Amino acid sequence: MKTKGEELRDELTRVMQEHARNHPTEPTFFPPELVESVVKYVQEQRAQGISVAECSQELRMSQSRLHYWLYGRKKKVGASMQRRPPALRPVQVSAELVPVYDGVPERRYMVRSPAGWEVKDLTLKELTEIMRGLV
DSSP states (O other): OOOHHHHHHHHHHHHHHHHHHHOSSSOOOHHHHHHHHHHHHHHHHHHTTOOOHHHHHTTOOOHHHHHIIIHHHHHHHHHHOOOOOOOOOEEEEEEEHHHHHHHHSSEEOOOOOOOSSSEEEEEEHHHHHHHHHTO
């Protein structure tokens, strides 16, 4: 009878071989259920004092991939699943007509943030750049 580690190793090997046969130029894709099973198994092994390096040898997979599955994957998957729309930032924009060298009045803008800082004497192009930068 096979141990849990041997079953996972055999399944990982099967997935890698099948993927290499069907998609030799693409990186290997592992089913999320298999990844979760491997992560659960490694966590159980670590609770018994077995290192990640020993688990990677037992499962015959790279230690870096196993490490990513254990630690890095949660951050990226969680961040992408919980993506929120950008929050609007409250600012005050005011404008005034000012004389310029050619005699034709131009509109100049001022931005005031909720924190109290102000930026004055902006052209429309400069105001647009600042507002886009706040998103």
